[in-house]
Amino acid sequence: MDQVIQNLHMNGGTGETSYAFNSSVQKKAFYKTKPLIEEAALDIFSKFYACSSATMTGKSMPIGIADLGCSSGPNTLLLFSYLLNTIYDKCREFDSVSPEIKQRSFGPCFAARIPGTFYDRLVPRDTLHFVHCSYSLHWLSQVPPEIENNNQGNIYISNLVHLVYQILFNPLKLKSWLRHCCPPSMIDAHLKQFTSDFTGFLKCRSGELVMGGRMVLTFLGRASVDPTSDEGCSFWGILALGLKDMVLEGMIEEQKLISFNIPHYMTSTEEVSMVIQCEGSFKIDQIEVFKVNWDSSEDENSEVDSYKAANCIRAVSESLLMSRFGIGEEIINKLFHRYMEIVDNVPKEKAKYTNIVISLTKV
Ligand SMILES: C[S@@+](CC[C@H](N)C(=O)[O-])C[C@H]1O[C@@H](n2cnc3c(N)ncnc32)[C@H](O)[C@@H]1O
Numbered sequence: 001m002d003q004v005i006q007n008l009h010m011n012g013g014t015g016e017t018s019y020a021f022n023s024s025v026q027k028k029a030f031y032k033t034k035p036l037i038e039e040a041a042l043d044i045f046s047k048f049y050a051c052s053s054a055t056m057t058g059k060s061m062p063i064g065i066a067d068l069g070c071s072s073g074p075n076t077l078l079l080f081s082y083l084l085n086t087i088y089d090k091c092r093e094f095d096s097v098s099p100e101i102k103q104r105s106f107g108p109c110f111a112a113r114i115p116g117t118f119y120d121r122l123v124p125r126d127t128l129h130f131v132h133c134s135y136s137l138h139w140l141s142q143v144p145p146e147i148e149n150n151n152q153g154n155i156y157i158s159n160l161v162h163l164v165y166q167i168l169f170n171p172l173k174l175k176s177w178l179r180h181c182c183p184p185s186m187i188d189a190h191l192k193q194f195t196s197d198f199t200g201f202l203k204c205r206s207g208e209l210v211m212g213g214r215m216v217l218t219f220l221g222r223a224s225v226d227p228t229s230d231e232g233c234s235f236w237g238i239l240a241l242g243l244k245d246m247v248l249e250g251m252i253e254e255q256k257l258i259s260f261n262i263p264h265y266m267t268s269t270e271e272v273s274m275v276i277q278c279e280g281s282f283k284i285d286q287i288e289v290f291k292v293n294w295d296s297s298e299d300e301n302s303e304v305d306s307y308k309a310a311n312c313i314r315a316v317s318e319s320l321l322m323s324r325f326g327i328g329e330e331i332i333n334k335l336f337h338r339y340m341e342i343v344d345n346v347p348k349e350k351a352k353y354t355n356i357v358i359s360l361t362k363v
Contacts, residue, residue: 007323008139008263010071011315020073022308022315024296025353026135027075032290033218033357034082037132039286040214040359041086044129047212063087064128066208068118069136079132084109117141119197121204128208134218140263141197144189147261155243156236156262157186157227187227194265198275206281209362215282221267221356223289231354234346235294235313236262242338251331260324262317269356282360291352294343304351306343310336 010019048063067079114122118133119141205215222231230237243260246252269287276282294312295305314336321332343351 007320009319010073011318012072014073017311017314017318018073019071019315022311023071023073023075024308025292025294025312027078028292028296029218029290029353029355030075030078030134032292032355033134033216036286036288036357036359037079037082037216038086040130040216041083042090043361044214045087045090048129048210063130064123065130066114066123066128066132068122068131068133069139075134079134080111083130119200119204121207123208125207126210128205129210129213131205131209131213131215132217133215135220137198137201137217138220138264138266140190140193140265141200142193143261143263144193146189146192147186154186154237155240155257155260156264157190158237158240190265191227191271194267194271195275198267198272199279202276202279202281206279206362211362213362214285215360215362217358217360219267219272219356219358220353221269221272221289222354223268225268225270227266227268230350231352234350235309235353236264238339238342238346239313239317239335241342242335245338246331246335249334251334252325252327256325262320266354267356269358272356272358276358276360281362283363285359285361287356287358290355290357292355293348294346294351294353300348302348304343304346304348306340309343309351310339313339 011017011022012019014020044063048061065080065083067076070076070079116122118136209215222229224231243252243257247254247257269289273284273287276284293299293304294309296308296312297305314332318332321327321335325331327335
């Protein structure tokens with residue numbers, strides 16, 4: 001497995017910088033996708049549970065559900081509790097279910113944590129009815145091999161927004177920054193890696209899901225067709241700026257920054273649909289785009305809560321940064337303090353994550 005990926009995990013525990021304490025953006029995204037999850041759950045219920053002869057005769061009919069990349073913290077069991085409640089409520093009101101079954105309790109529920117990457121097969125053939133994966137598929141299986149040492153000090157696809165921030169903070173640095181725009185080969189390399197990874201993901205899930213099984217996938221993505229649009233790049237761009245400042249202050253080795261890239265890709269609805277159509281195992285039922293504020297607030301008028309926005313990125317990237325740069329808590333604190341200062345200058349309307357949710361049926 002790629003070494004960068006081996007070091008990827010969300011911050012553990014329940015402290016101030018833990019993922020558990022800083023995953024309200026992901027929770028908000030989950031709530032926004034509930035209607036699609038409910039539709040898929042009820043479809044599964046009617047296809048595989050309510051009308052099955054096993055259910056009619058009172059025998060249990062197992063339903064397999066997987067939440068891939070569920071991490072730890074309050075979001076981990078959110079999907080299961082919501083799905084079980086939805087199906088349970090439906091089960092009680094469903095006309096075709098006999099009174100005995102209506103009164104029967106829902107039956108035992110068996111849960112398991114499965115180690116391994118979702119870019120490989122995880123469970124036996126035809127055992128799943130519903131797969132959910134939220135805020136995880138934008139993580140690539142590896143940094144695209146073509147871009148090692150070749151990204152000019154950026155850590156992701158970069159754009160000119162970085163330059164604007166740089167001008168705000170230090171006009172003298174502008175000249176050196178003009179060298180730091182993203183070459184088109186970076187964009188191609190990311191898209192190629194995403195296409196290969198997501199195709200592999202679909203093939204694996206197609207083996208594991210029964211025919212007619214459903215998936216709801218939520219990606220951190222972009223609404224624009226342009227991969228360099230600031231909606232997709234700015235939060236990594238801000239981290240790159242902070243890292244560059246740490247280099248200037250002698251806290252991080254420049255060479256390590258030059259060779260560091262985030263194994264991440266923020267896709268678009270067009271790209272995701274194209275991969276699904278080319279792979280061919282799934283039909284697209286619905287696809288939607290929605291935004292969530294960087295600080296997870298609903299308030300459009302107040303300033304961005306830069307502390308919350310910084311801790312959200314810290315909780316997902318700290319493991320990678322510490323292992324890659326060999327830095328400890330003191331430098332990480334300085335880095336994210338700098339991150340906050342930069343976010344304080346980002347207008348609220350720009351400080352939003354774009355999300356893509358897609359609902360699929362195995363055909
Ligand atoms: C931001 S968290 C999302 C957690 C949860 N789904 C939520 O919405 O709060 C991303 C999760 O994806 C996991 N992940 C990333 N790449 C993965 C892979 N290839 N296989 C399995 N899990 C992966 C990470 O370890 C992490 O737990």
